[in-house]
Amino acid sequence: MLLNESKFNKWWVLIYMHDPKPARLSAIPSKGLFFFELLIAFLITKLPIISIPFKWFESYFHEISHGLAAIASGGIVTQIQLFPNGAGLCFTQGGFAPFITFSGYFGAALWGYIIFLLATWRAGIKFTLGILGTTVLASLIFWARDLLTIFILISLAVVFLMPLKFNNFAWLNSLLRTLGLMIVLNAMASPTILFGLSTQGDAAKLSQLTWLPAWLWVIIWLVFSCTMLWMCWRRVDDKKPETV
Numbered sequence: 001m002l003l004n005e006s007k008f009n010k011w012w013v014l015i016y017m018h019d020p021k022p023a024r025l026s027a028i029p030s031k032g033l034f035f036f037e038l039l040i041a042f043l044i045t046k047l048p049i050i051s052i053p054f055k056w057f058e059s060y061f062h063e064i065s066h067g068l069a070a071i072a073s074g075g076i077v078t079q080i081q082l083f084p085n086g087a088g089l090c091f092t093q094g095g096f097a098p099f100i101t102f103s104g105y106f107g108a109a110l111w112g113y114i115i116f117l118l119a120t121w122r123a124g125i126k127f128t129l130g131i132l133g134t135t136v137l138a139s140l141i142f143w144a145r146d147l148l149t150i151f152i153l154i155s156l157a158v159v160f161l162m163p164l165k166f167n168n169f170a171w172l173n174s175l176l177r178t179l180g181l182m183i184v185l186n187a188m189a190s191p192t193i194l195f196g197l198s199t200q201g202d203a204a205k206l207s208q209l210t211w212l213p214a215w216l217w218v219i220i221w222l223v224f225s226c227t228m229l230w231m232c233w234r235r236v237d238d239k240k241p242e243t244v
Contacts, residue, residue: 027122027173028237037174041181045189055086056152057179058108058186064139065107066090069100080143082152098209101202105221109187113228116180119173120235126164128176133160181232188225191218 029037045051059082067077067090075095082088092100118128140153163172191203203214 027125027177028120028235029174029177031236033174034233034236037178038181041178041185045182045185052084052086053155054179054182055186056082056156058112058183058190059083059086059088060136060139060153060156061111061183062104062108062187062190063088063090064135065103065111066100067092067139067143068107069103070095073099075100077143079145080139080149081146082149084148084152098206101205101209102217104202105187105191106224108190109184109221109225109228112180112183112185112187113231114180115183116177116232117235119176119180122173125172125176129160129164129172133157133164136160181229184225184228184232188222188229191221191225 044054060080063080063082067080070077070090070092073094073096075092077090077092079091080088081091090104115128115132118124121128136153136157140150140157144150144153166172193201201214203217206212206217207214
């Protein structure tokens, strides 16, 4: 009897290890695929005109992070404004000013990592796209006041919600991972323009609020963005075939 149980356990383990269903639930990229998606994300962020719509994503998540920080610290959001060149503004009242100001670049990098992480969950692609699209629509309803911002937010919502009409979601995971990497890369590059700006930008405002130099805040944001990119890399399946 004990021998039969032992054989049964070994047989069950072998069946489980070779069951393709758990693998189908995963969309974790191989090393080769990760570097390919990272290269595509990098190239798109460097293209002069094509990169602008994709910068809207980083700008949106930057501004929404300011807004969420304001709400979390007891303040309110009165308006979010996005511009064609990828810039943006978030108008708040109340809350803890240093926390609100710091959260923009910090939050954008974090959002990029979270999107990448969720995109490694194949079965959850509908859920992820739905949550992201709903978040954008909520921002549109409550905080968009000008026509340009309304247009940009509608465009972002369509990007997230339109793919829900398709039945085959395998390719969406790769696109969403690339978008997450793009947001992280933009969050990494954006603070560098603040070097040397002593009177404007989030770093200058934080310097006024905390008496710490603006360049220190820029370095903190850069380090955090690099950490988020490294966390994406840590998610890679180094045993997965490169042909996947």
